[in-house]
Amino acid sequence: MRHRWHPWLTAAVVAMVTVAVATVPMTAQQPLQLPDIVDPAFTQAVDRFEFAADGPAGPGWTRPNEPARKYFHEMLPALFSRTVAIEDDLPQPAALRWIFTGPRGGLTVELSEGNIKLSERWYDSAQLLGEKGTLIQQEKAFTGHPRTLTVVADAHLSVHILINGQDLLQAPMYFDVQRHQMMLVAPRTQHLVVRGALLPPEIKTAALQIDADNKQQTMLGFGGSPGIPAYAELSERGKTEYWHLIRKYNLLLHREYPMGTELKQDLSNFDDLSSATPHYYGDNFPNGEVSDFDYSRRILALGGHVIYEMWALPKWAEKPYDGPVKIIDAWKKPVTRQADVEQYVRIVVAYCRMAAKKSGRPPMIVGIQNEVEHIPSVYAAMTKSLRRELDKAGFKEVKIHMADAPYLWMGVGRVNDLKQDSEAWKETDYVASHVYDWQKYATDPDRYDEQLQAMRAAMGDKPYLATEICLNDGKLQEPSYRVAFQVGQLYHKHLTELNAIALMYCWTILDVEQPNFGASRSLLIPDKTHGNVPVASSFQLRILGAYSRHIQEGMWRVDASAPGNPNLLVAAFAGAAGKKTVVLLNRGTDATRVEIPWGAPWRQVEHVTQYEENEVVTAKSGLRDVVVQPGEIVIVSTLERGD
Structure with missing residues (x-):
C-alpha cells in the first residue's frame, strides 16, 4: 500500500x-x-x-x-x-x-x-x-x-x-x-x-459511595506555561479574550518558561521579549522562553500564583561535568555540562527580586531545573544553596519544588536519590515530575497505575505537582476528542491515585502554523484569521476544564467511588462554605445513570463531550442522579461557573 x-x-x-x-x-x-x-x-x-x-x-x-x-x-x-x-x-x-x-x-x-x-x-x-x-x-x-x-x-x-x-x-x-x-x-x-x-x-446504573470524612489532598489549582511571544502577538481584543478564558477555565497557575540560554550575565534581559530564548517545534516559527512581569501581575490580581523554573542555563552559568560516573539524559545523550550552583542561585534570587519589584510579589514556588539531567549531588547542592540564599534575601515564603524529570519513572528515581541527602529532602517543599512516559500507555491507561503508585510510595507525605502534561508522541498527534479524553483519564489518576495538588498543561498558548503541534502541545492558539484572538487548539481545553472549572484552590478531595463499575471514574471535592464538586468520567461504551448520595444544594451540571464545550445547565431542585453518556465527563457542583 x-x-x-x-x-x-x-x-x-x-x-x-x-x-x-x-x-x-x-x-x-x-x-x-x-x-x-x-x-x-x-x-x-x-x-x-x-x-x-x-x-x-x-x-x-x-x-x-x-x-x-x-x-x-x-x-x-x-x-x-x-x-x-x-x-x-x-x-x-x-x-x-x-x-x-x-x-x-x-x-x-x-x-x-x-x-x-x-x-x-x-x-x-x-x-x-x-x-x-x-x-x-x-x-x-x-x-x-x-x-x-x-x-x-x-x-x-x-x-x-x-x-x-x-x-x-x-x-x-x-x-x-x-x-x-x-x-x-x-x-x-x-x-x-x-x-x-x-x-x-444499553443504559447501566451506578450508585456512588462518598466518604466525606476521609480527606485527601488540598488543591492548589490548574494552569500551564504561556508562550509569552504568542501572548504578545494577540490583538488588544485578543488579550481581553485571553484573560476571559483564563478566568473561565480557572487556569491561575502561571508556570514560567523563563529566559534560559540567552540570559545575559548582568541579568538585564529577564523580560526582554526581543531576546527570548527560541523554542522550536517542527517548521513552526520559534516560540520563546522569557518572563513577562505584567503577565505575572495580571495572574496575581486574579488570585493566581507564579511558579518559576529554569530549563537550559546560559553557558556562563554552567561548567564542565566532573562527576564520578558517566550519565545519559532522557534523550540518550551523554551529559557534558552541569550547573554552576553559585551562578544558578544568583539568577533565581535576582529573578525573585525583580518579580517582587515589577509584579508586586515573588513567585510562590521555584523549581530547581526543568528536564535537565545532573548527578544527585548537584541537585542536592542546588536545593540547599537556593534555600539558604532565598532566606538571606528575605524570600523565606518562596517554596521549592524538586527538579522535574520528563518521565515519572525518572521522577521516582530523583525522589529516592534526593532522600539520600536529608537536608536537601527537608528543604524540598514539593515533589514534581512530568509524565511523558504515560503516552506508552495511552491505549490502556490502567497499566500506568504501577508508575503512579511507585511515586506515591516514594514521595511520602510531600505534596505533588504535575508540572507538565501534554502529548508529544507521534502516534497521538490526532486532534480528536477521543485522544483528548485519554488525557482526561490521566488527570483523574493524578488526582485520585497520586494526590496531585496541581495539574499544569505544557503550554497555555503557543503560536503554530502546523496545527497538530498546537492541538497536542497547547490549550490555546492565536487565531490569525479572526484578528489574532485566542481559540481552543483542540479538545484539550474542554477536557482540562472539566476538572479545573469547578475545583478551586483550597478545596480538598474526599474518597469517592462507583463500586462495580470500573469504567465510571469518580473524583469528589469539598471546601469551605459548603463547596462540593463531583466529576464523573464515563470511559465505558454504555450510558450510565449515576445516583449521587452526597446531599447538597447542587447549582450546576456541566457537560463535556465532543459536541459540548463545558456546557452548563442549572441543576434541578433536589437533584439525586445524572446520566453520563459514554465518553462524556459530567460535573455536578455547588459552585456557579459561568462563561
Whole structure:
C-alpha cells in the first residue's frame, strides 16, 4: 500500500498505518465459525431498514441508480457500541455497508456472505481522494449465520467489529466519528432483499459511595506555561479574550518558561521579549522562553500564583561535568555540562527580586531545573544553596519544588536519590515530575497505575505537582476528542491515585502554523484569521476544564467511588462554605445513570463531550442522579461557573 503525506495527515495516522493489517486473500484465511445466537429482539428496535436491490432508486442528486440509503438520525458519542440485527442470511452477491463518518475520517464495515471487512479512511485533504485515503483495511472469513453486527469504539483508542457477539476484527481508531448510515451493494437486476434494525444501546446504573470524612489532598489549582511571544502577538481584543478564558477555565497557575540560554550575565534581559530564548517545534516559527512581569501581575490580581523554573542555563552559568560516573539524559545523550550552583542561585534570587519589584510579589514556588539531567549531588547542592540564599534575601515564603524529570519513572528515581541527602529532602517543599512516559500507555491507561503508585510510595507525605502534561508522541498527534479524553483519564489518576495538588498543561498558548503541534502541545492558539484572538487548539481545553472549572484552590478531595463499575471514574471535592464538586468520567461504551448520595444544594451540571464545550445547565431542585453518556465527563457542583 502506498502512503502519501499531506499537511493534516498526522503522525497518528502514519503510526496506525504501520500496524494496519493489509487485506488478506480469502484463500489464505481459516474461516471462523460464528456462534449461534437467539434471534435478536426486533420489537426493541429504535430504527429499521429494508433494502431491495431492484427497488426504486433513491431520490436526490448524484446517486441516480442506487437504492436509498438508511440514515440513522443520531449524533454518536465519542465512545459507543451500536448493534444492528439482520433478519436472514444475506443473499449472494449482496453486501451490507455500515458507514461511519467524522470531521476528518471515517470507517466502513462491509458484511457479505462469509466475509466481514473493515476500512478506515481519511478525507480531510485533496491528497487523500479515493483509495489513497484508505489507510487501514482488514477482513475476516467466517462460516455460520450472522444475526447481529456490532461496532464498538472504545476507550482503548480502538474499534472492534463483532458478529453474533464474536469479536472478529480490531484496529486502532484515533479519530472521531459522529454519524452513521447503511447502504446495500448489489446488482440492480436481481431481487435481493435485506431487512434489519438498529437495536437500542444499553443504559447501566451506578450508585456512588462518598466518604466525606476521609480527606485527601488540598488543591492548589490548574494552569500551564504561556508562550509569552504568542501572548504578545494577540490583538488588544485578543488579550481581553485571553484573560476571559483564563478566568473561565480557572487556569491561575502561571508556570514560567523563563529566559534560559540567552540570559545575559548582568541579568538585564529577564523580560526582554526581543531576546527570548527560541523554542522550536517542527517548521513552526520559534516560540520563546522569557518572563513577562505584567503577565505575572495580571495572574496575581486574579488570585493566581507564579511558579518559576529554569530549563537550559546560559553557558556562563554552567561548567564542565566532573562527576564520578558517566550519565545519559532522557534523550540518550551523554551529559557534558552541569550547573554552576553559585551562578544558578544568583539568577533565581535576582529573578525573585525583580518579580517582587515589577509584579508586586515573588513567585510562590521555584523549581530547581526543568528536564535537565545532573548527578544527585548537584541537585542536592542546588536545593540547599537556593534555600539558604532565598532566606538571606528575605524570600523565606518562596517554596521549592524538586527538579522535574520528563518521565515519572525518572521522577521516582530523583525522589529516592534526593532522600539520600536529608537536608536537601527537608528543604524540598514539593515533589514534581512530568509524565511523558504515560503516552506508552495511552491505549490502556490502567497499566500506568504501577508508575503512579511507585511515586506515591516514594514521595511520602510531600505534596505533588504535575508540572507538565501534554502529548508529544507521534502516534497521538490526532486532534480528536477521543485522544483528548485519554488525557482526561490521566488527570483523574493524578488526582485520585497520586494526590496531585496541581495539574499544569505544557503550554497555555503557543503560536503554530502546523496545527497538530498546537492541538497536542497547547490549550490555546492565536487565531490569525479572526484578528489574532485566542481559540481552543483542540479538545484539550474542554477536557482540562472539566476538572479545573469547578475545583478551586483550597478545596480538598474526599474518597469517592462507583463500586462495580470500573469504567465510571469518580473524583469528589469539598471546601469551605459548603463547596462540593463531583466529576464523573464515563470511559465505558454504555450510558450510565449515576445516583449521587452526597446531599447538597447542587447549582450546576456541566457537560463535556465532543459536541459540548463545558456546557452548563442549572441543576434541578433536589437533584439525586445524572446520566453520563459514554465518553462524556459530567460535573455536578455547588459552585456557579459561568462563561
